[in-house]
Amino acid sequence: MDLGLSGKKALVIGGARGIGFAVAELLAREGCDVAITARSEDSVKEAVANLRKYGTNVIGSPVNVMKAEEYKAWLTDIIEQLGGCDVLVPITSAGGGVGSEKYWTRAFEVDVMGPVRAAEAVLPGMTERGSGSIVLIATTSAGEAMGGPQAYNAMKASLVTWGKQMALTHGKDGIRVNVVSPGPVEFEGGNWDMIKGTMEKFYNSLIRQQPTGRFGTPEEIARAIVFLASPAANWCNGSHLVVDGGFTNRTHF
């Protein structure tokens, strides 16, 4: 099956590691020009160098998504450098945290406004061209309890709602918006890697909840994201795809 991504321009916010990097890599491999960002310059440089091996144009620079004006300026600039944006995958996240009220501010700024500001930056161009695809990344923790009541879960949940409404509004302009909710994903340097090392019992209790006895890999999530992002999924709009290896209990009627 040809995904139809060759020659497309893709922007991945948070593409230096984990699922974001796997998405950027798959997009590059499918022939997209790719722009990425992360917090630190070193990580961006390293990721860009790795992604260039597929022969497409890959660019990237660091930005702090928390700083709204800096972030907006960065978006304008990177979209111009990329020569437009056909595919947007904003995956950057402030992560979890319980206790301090500041976790709510961070989750709002990074997990919600990160994608919102990116979408606002790419929508005019996509509307003008009459095509484009956005994939938002939520989490299975939005639909089922995980790690106690916290900002991360609630803020990620809002992307499911917002994504659907975006899909309804911009569908007429040829723009599709879909949401992917990954279950726990393990990779070196990721949260579950650290939890395996620091909270072994908790980690093992969740592994037992996985029918296959393991967590997902970034590549397994990336394939679902990239499919939804690609023209091959042109009849998918406003959908919410849970990709968790059967981790969650609920039935999607």
Added chain:
Amino acid sequence: MDVKRKVDIIRVNPDEWTGGTPAEKAPDPDLGHDLIAAARYTSADFMQKEWDHIWSKVWLLGGRSDDIKEPGDYICTEIGKESILIVRQHDGSVKGFYNVCLHRGNKLRPEGLGNAEEFRCMYHHWAYDLDGQITKIPDLDTFPQGGPTCGRIPEVKVAEWGSFVWFTLNPDPEPLEDYLDPIPQHLAPYHFERMAWTRDITVEWDCNWKASIDAFNESYHVQGIHPQLKWYLDDINIQIDCYERHSRYLIPFATVSPRVVLPSAIPPAIAEIMIKAGMDPADYDGRVSDIRRDVQKFMRANGKARGKDYSELNDDQLTDDYHYLIFPNVTLNTHADDLMLFRQRPHPTDPDKMFYDIWMFELVPEGEEWPERPPHRLFKHGDKSIGQVLDQDAFNLPTVQKGMHSSAFQGLWLSDQELRIRHFHRVISDYIYGHNGPGEGDI
């Protein structure tokens, strides 16, 4: 070494930090690469040599000075087969004597703390004053030979340093400060006298006392039995310093081991360090690798307002573990806000057993009321948890001790990371065999 990343730890420049705890690296002694004989951990003969040449000769930690503030306050502590009374005198000085009645050998007091106007034996009511002088022998006229001619229980030399009280069974010891050198200069800046007891526990462990010392004397075991600490400290970039008889190593805390990939989320144990320092991890914008330095800066800027005077400590000491071994048996994890001290004592008769004393103290912010001293608790290994990390150490030691007896195990096969263990055994050899070292047949 099996690492995932190269990590450059920012350390204080020893030349720029003078007057406080010396930070410079001591030259590594050349101690060779020989096996350390397993029999040192199992032999009754070697245990006796340790008693004859070490326990009965060196200065030993007895207790905390603030446990004996008032005249008559005493600490009764045990080493090997001996029991010692350390008593605050009416003139404020401290004196020590053997805890034994000269009449029929009864112990005057059980191990622990107390206050006495005099020490009267329960058996026949012989009485001694705070200094150990005999004050009363009932029916003295029925002893044709009179009372013991010396008139007192033999003295034990006692001295105070660093808010602790020390004793020695050696009747002719070098001064305490000479014995401890260079420790007083190193540890004075921590001001242990500003720290209050938080835990006082003794656990009987099924291992030789040296196996316990060894367990805290190297960081190589972190990746083995404390995997969770890889997201808490750097077990690779460690400075080891061996002195004449004591030693230390400096372990960066609040950072992630080069053995694992740097996470983007703040590891929970490092978040705890930040919270303890007064920071809000939710408000932290830097990278995980910057946290150690930022905690140092934050503590430097805000310590005073929180009633904590760090002025004599260098920046590294605000986060890191400066870990000391005061020969033979005191290991100290020194931190700006707390002290975790372990005293390892040999069993009186069995080389396969020991007593592991856990003494913990916390800095009391200026103006705040001191917490109540926790009572001493005593139990056997496995009866109660002593915390995740120490449980991991404790769980392991009995099997180490059992293995020491195996005919297939000749001795410890040590790495450079375990230099302090090698140094520790060299000091033991020096005490037991003198500077010529072990002779033919010695272990």
